Amino acid sequence: MCGYKPHLHQLTLNSFCRMNIRRYYIPNSIVFVTQVVDRRAPIFRDQTYIDLLRTILANVKSLHPFRTVGYVFLPDHFHLLIHPTGESNFSAIMHSLKPNFTKEYKKLLGLSRPMRLWQKGFWDHLIRDEVDFQRHLDYIHYNPAHHGMVEKPEEWPHSSYQYWQRRGAYSPGWGWSLPHLLDQVDWQQSEADSTE
Numbered sequence: 001m002c003g004y005k006p007h008l009h010q011l012t013l014n015s016f017c018r019m020n021i022r023r024y025y026i027p028n029s030i031v032f033v034t035q036v037v038d039r040r041a042p043i044f045r046d047q048t049y050i051d052l053l054r055t056i057l058a059n060v061k062s063l064h065p066f067r068t069v070g071y072v073f074l075p076d077h078f079h080l081l082i083h084p085t086g087e088s089n090f091s092a093i094m095h096s097l098k099p100n101f102t103k104e105y106k107k108l109l110g111l112s113r114p115m116r117l118w119q120k121g122f123w124d125h126l127i128r129d130e131v132d133f134q135r136h137l138d139y140i141h142y143n144p145a146h147h148g149m150v151e152k153p154e155e156w157p158h159s160s161y162q163y164w165q166r167r168g169a170y171s172p173g174w175g176w177s178l179p180h181l182l183d184q185v186d187w188q189q190s191e192a193d194s195t196e
């Protein structure tokens with residue numbers, strides 16, 4: 001996902017990111033994105049639509065190249081940490097992802113009327129340094145616990161936690177309580193909680 005494979009087990013998350021982030025940082029930053037389903041309808045409780053989201057993400061990747069550095073899918077929203085790698089940017093990625101998902105979702109349900117499936121817009125945040133990177137990766141992996149879906153990050157199957165855990169980024173017991181990097185996080189903002 002981060003695109004660097006060899007000898008990862010020997011590295012801490014810090015050194016892993018230190019190596020990569022300089023290369024990633026400019027011109028195409030890693031971006032944290034939150035997208036919410038319209039009216040927080042919990043469509044991703046259904047595995048069918050999680051699978052569809054994974055498929056659409058792969059399709060969009062071929063049009064607008066990017067790497068998925070981290071992800072978590074919750075019932076009514078998702079968070080991504082993505083690195084656009086070509087000429088494209090996160091805005092184009094999201095503007096491809098959202099209508100394409102809606103189109104296929106409608107097809108699966110046999111719906112023909114127009115529908116608003118996603119909350120308008122999305123929250124985005126450009127990763128500015130290594131600590132910021134780690135904080136957002138932690139944010140993603142702690143998210144299912146934050147939302148009360150599970151008690152431990154490893155119990156949630158729809159995230160990149162296992163990927164990073166296998167590579168030594170997290171020691172056992174991480175995220176069983178609030179991780180220290182998330183002390184000061186503005187949850188409302190990062191969850192794209194709005195009053196619209």
Ligand code: NI
Pocket residue numbers: 074077079143147191
């Ligand atoms: Ni969330």
